[in-house]
Amino acid sequence: MEGKTGRIVSESRNMFYIKTQNSLKGIPKKGSIFLIELNGEPMIRCGLLGKPNSGKSTFFVAATGKEVKIANYPFTTIDPNVGIGYVTLRCVCKEFGVNDNPRNSICIDGIRYAPIEIWDVAGLVPGAWQGRGLGNKFLDDLRQADILIHVVDASGRYDAEGKDLGRPGMWDPLQDIAFLEEEIHRWFWQILKRNWPKFARKVEVEKKDFSSSLADLLSGLKINKDHIMAAIDVTELDPEKPTSWSEEDLYAFAVALRKISKPIVIVANKIDVPGAEDNYKRMLDSGFDVIPASALAELALIRYAEKGIIKYVRGSSNFEIINNNALSQRERILLEKIRDLMNKWGSTGVQKAINHAIFNVSKMIAVFPVEDENKLTDHKGNVLPDVFLVPEGTTAKEFAGLIHSDLARTFIYALDIRTKKKLPSDYILKHRDVIKIFAAARKK
Numbered sequence: 001m002e003g004k005t006g007r008i009v010s011e012s013r014n015m016f017y018i019k020t021q022n023s024l025k026g027i028p029k030k031g032s033i034f035l036i037e038l039n040g041e042p043m044i045r046c047g048l049l050g051k052p053n054s055g056k057s058t059f060f061v062a063a064t065g066k067e068v069k070i071a072n073y074p075f076t077t078i079d080p081n082v083g084i085g086y087v088t089l090r091c092v093c094k095e096f097g098v099n100d101n102p103r104n105s106i107c108i109d110g111i112r113y114a115p116i117e118i119w120d121v122a123g124l125v126p127g128a129w130q131g132r133g134l135g136n137k138f139l140d141d142l143r144q145a146d147i148l149i150h151v152v153d154a155s156g157r158y159d160a161e162g163k164d165l166g167r168p169g170m171w172d173p174l175q176d177i178a179f180l181e182e183e184i185h186r187w188f189w190q191i192l193k194r195n196w197p198k199f200a201r202k203v204e205v206e207k208k209d210f211s212s213s214l215a216d217l218l219s220g221l222k223i224n225k226d227h228i229m230a231a232i233d234v235t236e237l238d239p240e241k242p243t244s245w246s247e248e249d250l251y252a253f254a255v256a257l258r259k260i261s262k263p264i265v266i267v268a269n270k271i272d273v274p275g276a277e278d279n280y281k282r283m284l285d286s287g288f289d290v291i292p293a294s295a296l297a298e299l300a301l302i303r304y305a306e307k308g309i310i311k312y313v314r315g316s317s318n319f320e321i322i323n324n325n326a327l328s329q330r331e332r333i334l335l336e337k338i339r340d341l342m343n344k345w346g347s348t349g350v351q352k353a354i355n356h357a358i359f360n361v362s363k364m365i366a367v368f369p370v371e372d373e374n375k376l377t378d379h380k381g382n383v384l385p386d387v388f389l390v391p392e393g394t395t396a397k398e399f400a401g402l403i404h405s406d407l408a409r410t411f412i413y414a415l416d417i418r419t420k421k422k423l424p425s426d427y428i429l430k431h432r433d434v435i436k437i438f439a440a441a442r443k444k
């Protein structure tokens with residue numbers, strides 16, 4: 001692509017690419033067990049955002065196990081941290097009565113852990129879209145996110161800039177939710193505004209397809225044609241006359257596009273702090289879809305489990321102390337407080353938030369492909385080797401294409417391993433389907 005438009009897209013792509021490579025240092029490489037790569041596409045990317053000191057890095061470490069700096073002062077994180085977290089689902093191994101040996105995921109006690117990429121970025125302050133605080137840096141770091149988790153400090157102890165106000169209840173976290181949405185919307189709007197005059201003229205003069213052209217322009221933001229068409233539907237703007245759109249129209253379009261392409265899940269973090277529960281309830285009363293969580297409690301459990309002091313399975317509602325002697329009285333009290341919290345809320349909320357983001361909000365489903373329909377293996381003999389996360393509505397043939405582009409071309413039918421029924425190319429996959437793809441021999 002030529003000119004300013006092309007430069008912006010490709011620059012952001014390059015920058016992102018380089019960062020990903022750096023940040024992924026230390027994580028197993030492509031092809032190893034952790035990275036799901038469907039036809040070269042990176043795995044789902046989930047961005048954590050929120051004001052400074054809200055607990056993003058704590059959530060990140062709890063979810064990924066990767067050690068990064070956590071501290072009680074604003075802008076502890078500047079460069080993004082990238083790690084691998086997991087969504088969890090009931091594995092099909094028990095149902096089929098097999099001992100699996102997963103390749104691209106993990107199975108513990110019948111729970112399958114499918115990897116996703118998690119990004120922890122710098123704190124966001126009001127006016128960031130105009131360059132305040134660390135400016136657009138963290139927004140740029142979130143360009144390739146598929147979904148955003150807004151980590152809110154529900155304790156209300158820190159102001160909009162992350163400054164410690166000394167005690168909980170001094171700040172209204174509902175303000176944080178409103179400001180963050182506005183920041184993101186203005187960021188989108190600014191990108192559109194910057195490119196609009198030239199883009200709109202070009203679409204009209206050259207009679208280009210609006211959605212495809214805009215998808216080209218915004219591909220660096222991981223926005224595709226479907227997102228754009230849906231945003232047009234919602235706003236009822238005329239895609240054939242983009243030069244006639246007013247600034248307000250463009251803002252409405254930016255808002256719709258953001259909601260569709262990068263949905264935000266709200267986490268009421270620090271729910272362990274007295275007073276946070278009231279704020280959480282106020283968020284619910286205001287109509288927000290919120291998951292209460294204590295990233296700190298999850299992190300504590302993970303650390304004790306790593307040391308072999310407790311047995312804890314991520315996302316579960318309880319834990320078991322297996323080495324009581326290793327604990328001081330203070331630690332025992334702390335752990336019992338965490339247990340009370342889990343009893344009350346069902347879990348620490350961290351895993352629940354991730355699962356909610358991927359399955360309920362992003363509407364992904366998990367599908368298990370196998371090559372041998374009897375042994376449920378791949379050609380190397382790994383039982384139930386992979387689980388792939390794909391968008392709801394994916395057909396059997398599209399799924400084949402995600403595994404390998406050749407497979408979509410040579411697709412004959414898929415076999416439902418549960419029912420042994422043949423599935424046609426347009427069969428819409430269901431969550432936890434186990435399938436084998438039958439394809440014609442490849443022509444030379």
Ligand SMILES: Nc1nc2c(ncn2[C@@H]2O[C@H](COP(=O)(O)OP(=O)(O)OP(=O)(O)O)[C@@H](O)[C@H]2O)c(=O)[nH]1
Pocket residue numbers: 050051052053054055056057058059069070071072073074075076077078121122123124162269270271272273293294295296297
């Ligand atoms: N009580 C409580 N404290 C928490 C929780 N999560 C994080 N914190 C504390 O909040 C402070 C900030 O945590 P960080 O994870 O560094 O926050 P951040 O959002 O990454 O901050 P920046 O990188 O500066 O934007 C630390 O003192 C954490 O221990 C929680 O669930 N409960």
Ligand SMILES: [Mg+2]
Pocket residue numbers: 056057058069070076077120121
């Ligand atoms: Mg941080």
